[in-house]
Amino acid sequence: MKIPATVITGFLGAGKTTLIRHLLQNAGGRRLALVINEFGDVGVDGDLVRGCNDEACPEEDIVELANGCICCTVADDFLPTMQKLLDRPNPPEHIIIETSGLALPKPLVKAFQWPDIRTRATVDGVIALIDADAVAAGRFATDEAALAAARAADPNLDHDSPLEELFEEQLACADMVVLNKADLVSPDRLADVERQVRAETRAGVGIVRADHGAVDIGALLGLSAAAEDDLASRPSHLDAGEEHDHDDFTSFVFSGGEVADPVRFAAGLETLIAAHDVLRIKGMVAVAGKPSRLVLQAVGPRIQQYFDRPWAAGEPRATRLVVIGQTGLDEAAIRAGLAALIG
Numbered sequence: 001m002k003i004p005a006t007v008i009t010g011f012l013g014a015g016k017t018t019l020i021r022h023l024l025q026n027a028g029g030r031r032l033a034l035v036i037n038e039f040g041d042v043g044v045d046g047d048l049v050r051g052c053n054d055e056a057c058p059e060e061d062i063v064e065l066a067n068g069c070i071c072c073t074v075a076d077d078f079l080p081t082m083q084k085l086l087d088r089p090n091p092p093e094h095i096i097i098e099t100s101g102l103a104l105p106k107p108l109v110k111a112f113q114w115p116d117i118r119t120r121a122t123v124d125g126v127i128a129l130i131d132a133d134a135v136a137a138g139r140f141a142t143d144e145a146a147l148a149a150a151r152a153a154d155p156n157l158d159h160d161s162p163l164e165e166l167f168e169e170q171l172a173c174a175d176m177v178v179l180n181k182a183d184l185v186s187p188d189r190l191a192d193v194e195r196q197v198r199a200e201t202r203a204g205v206g207i208v209r210a211d212h213g214a215v216d217i218g219a220l221l222g223l224s225a226a227a228e229d230d231l232a233s234r235p236s237h238l239d240a241g242e243e244h245d246h247d248d249f250t251s252f253v254f255s256g257g258e259v260a261d262p263v264r265f266a267a268g269l270e271t272l273i274a275a276h277d278v279l280r281i282k283g284m285v286a287v288a289g290k291p292s293r294l295v296l297q298a299v300g301p302r303i304q305q306y307f308d309r310p311w312a313a314g315e316p317r318a319t320r321l322v323v324i325g326q327t328g329l330d331e332a333a334i335r336a337g338l339a340a341l342i343g
């Protein structure tokens with residue numbers, strides 16, 4: 001029997017890692033393996049998943065792929081990783097693949113047609129996570145007037161905005177959609193988000209609403225979609241020969257010392273994010289005088305911070321943050337702003 005694999009896709013900060021942690025905590029004895037791919041040079045997600053010490057997912061079952069986007073490094077990174085997992089004497093019962101928030105799912109699904117993979121594994125389903133809060137705020141909607149003006153200036157321009165393109169692409173490939181962060185959106189706006197999502201999905205695709213990725217594992221796993229046999233029904237911008245090289249997005253890592261006042265730090269960060277239109281920040285903060293490390297997550301303007309575990313003996317007490325935005329981000333100014341906030 002083929003080993004089922006579930007592909008989890010969704011824009012930066014939609015809640016993929018949160019949903020996977022929920023899944024691991026509710027695995028009910030199933031042996032899961034997790035393949036994680038992130039955009040940015042520091043593996044934060046693997047660290048966070050490992051931090052939860054779930055029995056369902058021991059450390060050797062969490063594989064982080066080298067940096068670079070999974071959809072662009074399929075042959076170099078993803079295929080050898082899958083082969084290793086499948087070659088194990090005791091292979092996993094189900095493989096969960098967390099794609100980077102900027103990944104196009106279709107090339108990954110296509111990788112399951114590779115001869116050595118297709119005989120042993122199948123795509124059980126592509127799950128697209130949607131940040132209902134971000135969609136409701138219009139982050140993925142095209143400003144039609146601005147697009148018309150841009151097209152008038154450049155008749156060859158046929159692109160949607162990079163954010164909208166990813167939104168469409170991830171939804172077009174989905175077997176199921178999770179409208180996450182339902183807690184942040186009023187019922188009326190959520191219904192409107194659902195309408196926008198429905199317009200981009202294939203017929204018959206289920207949409208469920210969730211708070212912190214709390215979806216029943218029975219609903220997520222076991223879709224038996226065999227998506228690799230059904231690629232034609234999943235339209236992609238790549239089909240038309242368009243390039244996908246992530247040039248639209250950029251990221252850098254900020255490293256610094258201990259933060260004296262985390263409240264002041266978060267307030268300053270919020271201003272910095274708004275001023276520079278930063279899409280995503282995540283990482284660890286060392287707080288002066290505190291034995292535990294502070295996890296920092298920012299998705300657009302929303303910041304979350306919590307202490308997750310004590311700094312380990314010998315682990316350097318340092319602040320490390322991955323900052324992601326659209327190309328053109330003023331890295332020097334953001335670095336200077338962060339350095340000023342730390343002191």
Ligand SMILES: Nc1nc2c(ncn2[C@@H]2O[C@H](COP(=O)(O)OP(=O)(O)OP(=O)(O)O)[C@@H](O)[C@H]2O)c(=O)[nH]1
Nearest residue numbers: 012013014015016017018101180181211212297304
């Ligand atoms: N209010 C609210 N916050 C959520 C929900 N789901 C996730 N979050 C928060 O959103 C932030 C991002 O969540 P992640 O699970 O790291 O998102 P992700 O999709 O894995 O992010 P990337 O891997 O960077 O693309 C974290 O601060 C989460 O706690 C939700 O349903 N409601």
